[in-house]
Amino acid sequence: MAIIIDGKQIAKDLNAQTQQRVTALKEQGAVPGLAVIIVGDDPASAIYVRNKHRKAVKLGIKSVVRELPATISQAELLAIVNEYNHDDSIHGILVQSPLPMGLDEQAVVAAIDPKKDVDGFHPLNVGRLFANLPGHYPVSCTPRGIMTMLASLNEHLRGKRAVVVGRSMIVGRPMAAMLLNADMTVTVAHVHTKHLEEITRTADVLVVATGVTHLIKGNDIKRGAIVIDVGMDRDENGKLTGDVDFDAAVDRAGAITPVPGGVGPMTIATLMQQTVDLCEWSEQLGSN
Numbered sequence: 001m002a003i004i005i006d007g008k009q010i011a012k013d014l015n016a017q018t019q020q021r022v023t024a025l026k027e028q029g030a031v032p033g034l035a036v037i038i039v040g041d042d043p044a045s046a047i048y049v050r051n052k053h054r055k056a057v058k059l060g061i062k063s064v065v066r067e068l069p070a071t072i073s074q075a076e077l078l079a080i081v082n083e084y085n086h087d088d089s090i091h092g093i094l095v096q097s098p099l100p101m102g103l104d105e106q107a108v109v110a111a112i113d114p115k116k117d118v119d120g121f122h123p124l125n126v127g128r129l130f131a132n133l134p135g136h137y138p139v140s141c142t143p144r145g146i147m148t149m150l151a152s153l154n155e156h157l158r159g160k161r162a163v164v165v166g167r168s169m170i171v172g173r174p175m176a177a178m179l180l181n182a183d184m185t186v187t188v189a190h191v192h193t194k195h196l197e198e199i200t201r202t203a204d205v206l207v208v209a210t211g212v213t214h215l216i217k218g219n220d221i222k223r224g225a226i227v228i229d230v231g232m233d234r235d236e237n238g239k240l241t242g243d244v245d246f247d248a249a250v251d252r253a254g255a256i257t258p259v260p261g262g263v264g265p266m267t268i269a270t271l272m273q274q275t276v277d278l279c280e281w282s283e284q285l286g287s288n
C-alpha cells in the first residue's frame with residue numbers, strides 16, 4: 001500500500017511559512033500585493049479566483065481581483081495589465097486561464113512585467129527555467145508545488161527516471177524542466193504517444209497531467225514509483241477524479257497523490273509563496 005501524499009497538509013504547512021514571511025515583511029514596512037484578473041464568467045475560474053483571494057487575505061497579502069466582461073477588447077485588457085505593472089503596491093499579477101475566445105492569452109501574458117509574473121508564464125521566465133539559469137525568477141505554480149511535494153518525501157531524485165505525461169505550458173512542459181533541473185532523466189509523453197504504458201512503466205516518478213480520466217491503470221505503473229496525478233476530471237457521476245485509476249494504482253505505487261486533496265491545494269499555496277517571493281525580491285532590488 002502506497003504512502004498517500006497529503007497535498008492539503010503540505011499546503012497548510014507551506015501557507016504557515018508564507019504567513020510568517022508576510023509578517024516579517026510587514027515589520028519592514030512592505031506588504032505583498034497580488035492582482036488577479038478574471039475575464040468572462042467561467043464558473044470554475046470564478047471559484048479558483050475566489051479561493052486565491054480568500055487565501056491571500058487570510059495570509060495578510062493585499063489582494064485585488066479585477067473582474068472584466070468577456071466583451072473586453074485585447075487593447076483594453078493590455079491597458080489594465082499595464083496599470084498593475086506600474087502599481088508599486090502590486091508584486092504579482094496573474095490573468096486567470098482560460099481567457100474567452102477572441103483574446104490572445106499569450107500576448108496578455110507577455111505584457112505582464114516579468115518581475116511581477118507570479119504565474120511564471122512569461123516567455124522570459126519560461127526561458128530562464130528551461131535554461132536552468134541561476135538567480136531569482138518565478139515559475140509555474142503547479143509544478144513548483146509538485147517539487148515541494150516530492151521534497152517532502154525526502155527521496156533521492158538525481159539520476160532516477162521521470163516520465164511526464166502531458167505537455168501543457170501550465171504543467172507538463174515546466175514540470176519536465178524542473179525534474180531535469182533536479183538531475184532526473186526525463187521523458188515527456190502525451191495522449192498521442194504510442195505504447196504509452198511501456199514508457200510509464202519505466203518511471204520512478206510519474207507525473208500525469210492530460211485531462212483524460214483514468215488514462216493510467218495500475219499495470220502502467222512501476223512497482224514502488226512515486227505517482228503524481230494532476231488530473232481534475234469528472235467521472236460518470238460528476239465526482240472529481242484524476243488521470244490515474246487511484247484504486248488500482250495505490251497497491252503498486254510507493255507514494256501517490258489523491259484527487260482531490262493532492263496537487264490541487266498546492267497550486268494556490270505555491271501562488272501565495274511566489275507572491276511573497278516577488279515582494280522580497282523587489283525589496284532586495286530596491287535596497288541595492
Ligand SMILES: Nc1nc2c(c(=O)[nH]1)N[C@@H](CN(C=O)c1ccc(C(=O)N[C@@H](CCC(=O)O)C(=O)O)cc1)CN2
Binds near residue numbers: 048259260262
Ligand atoms: N492563471 C492561471 N490559470 C490557471 C491555473 C494557474 O495556475 N494559473 N491553474 C488552473 C486552475 N487553478 C488555479 O488557477 C486551480 C485548480 C485546482 C485547484 C484545486 O485546489 N483543486 C482541488 C479540487 C477543487 C474542486 O473540488 O473542484 C484539488 O485538486 O484538490 C486549485 C487551483 C487553471 N487555470
